[in-house]
């Protein structure tokens with residue numbers, strides 16, 4: 125399997141993220157972008173911040189905004205088609221995830237976010253993993269507990285264009301040091317740019333978030349999450365219903381261990397774990 129270059133290794137360890145250029149080709153970008161336009165018309169999980177606790181999603185008949193340029197935040201994409209399933213272990217990206225995390229991992233969550241162009245959204249920053257992970261820090265030489273891939277489906281140029289914004293190195297230290305409120309404009313914030321098809325790989329412990337989008341176009345992204353096996357998924361209550369449409373490696377990544385759950389499962393991996401994960405997409 126492909127591994128990180130020396131330069132990528134240093135960037136990952138010190139900054140907590142790396143950018144891959146052209147991770148998706150232009151046809152794939154167009155395909156997924158069109159798919160998202162369809163997904164918003166379909167039932168699925170969307171946030172309901174006024175009704176539900178922070179970070180919890182509700183099953184709705186369709187996204188609130190049916191305009192393809194409007195806001196959408198849809199979870200559990202795997203049910204929308206096989207191409208979304210295949211992205212779980214797409215070799216040019218998944219190889220690097222395994223290099224970073226090791227083979228004892230599962231796929232934990234998928235998400236499509238469309239950041240509409242608007243003057244009202246100020247952006248925000250956070251760590252992933254809820255309240256816990258910002259208090260758990262790994263060292264430069266440690267594998268992460270969890271990480272995400274964000275695929276850009278639109279070009280992002282300049283600043284305040286819905287940029288994925290990071291505080292490089294914030295995964296390694298108590299941050300913010302003075303408990304100040306962080307925004308995408310706080311000193312130290314870096315608003316990343318990129319082309320449609322680029323991907324950002326980032327640690328859950330990295331402070332990150334969206335900038336405002338004052339460009340005149342929506343920013344579309346896909347997010348795929350991975351975690352160490354004992355941490356487990358948070359998009360489905362048990363093994364995802366799509367396992368029957370998956371390759372053995374995808375099944376394993378979705379938590380199908382090849383045997384029924386028993387105490388100890390996911391704590392120690394099945395004995396063929398390395399074979400399945402390193403063995404390829406077949």
Ligand SMILES: O=C(O)CCC(=O)C(=O)O
Nearest residue numbers: 237287288332333334347
């Ligand atoms: O939409 C964005 O730019 C950020 C998404 C994000 O913060 C996340 O995936 O945790």
